[in-house]
Amino acid sequence: MxxxxxxxxxxxxxxxxxxxxxxxxxxxxxxLDYEITPKQFLILDRVHKHQPVKVQTIAEQLNFSMSSTSQLVSKLEQESYVVRSINPQNRREIFLTLGEKGNEYYDEYDLIDQFVIDRFFSQLTVEETKQLRDIAEKLHTIVTEEKKAITHE
Missing domain, CATH: 1.20.5 (Single alpha-helices involved in coiled-coils or other helix-helix interfaces)
Incomplete structure (x- = not known):
């Protein structure tokens, strides 16, 4: 039961x-008046959180093919969301950082995010907020450990 x-x-x-x-x-x-697809957002978010980051790393983390990742990155680059640069230590590797439009996007996103936190999440007690964080962290650990066991990472 x-x-x-x-x-x-x-x-x-x-x-x-x-x-x-x-x-x-x-x-x-x-x-947020930006024309990006959900897959482009996933890539943009990885760049935002881990820049500079290799294109190959993003493809591996998101389980996208290198071909589709490159196509998505090309579109983001054309629209100035990301900037590609060659790794000076290994010229075969391409690094991504946020471009002008990517920085604008996250400046606006962060303002809205802070507003939502201040307006809604602040109504939780500190203890409730900590419990929410701890549960999310525990679930993340369970899921990632399961993935490691399956893929032998």
Missing amino acids: KEVEQGEYIKEAYDFFDKVNAHLLKHYFSS
Whole structure:
């Protein structure tokens, strides 16, 4: 009986997070007026968090082929979201950093993100916030350890 209850709680939690995300996207993040696809966003987000980062590293992390990653990066580069540069230590490697439009995007994104934190998440207690973070961290560890066991990384 416990497994059924836990499964239902998990489904309810997913549903609530989906509703929260949909509301935030519709009412706050929709003001980000940039024409990028979900896959381009995944690449842009990796560049933002890990720049400079190799194109090959992004392809591996996102499980994209090098060909599709290169095509997505080319489009982002044409639109000035990212800048490619050659690694001076290994000229066969290409590094990505945010371009002008990428920096503008994340400047706006960070402002909205901070607004959402200040307006909504600040209504949680510090203890609730810590619990939310700890649960997310534990789930991340479980999922990544499972992936390592399957792929023998």
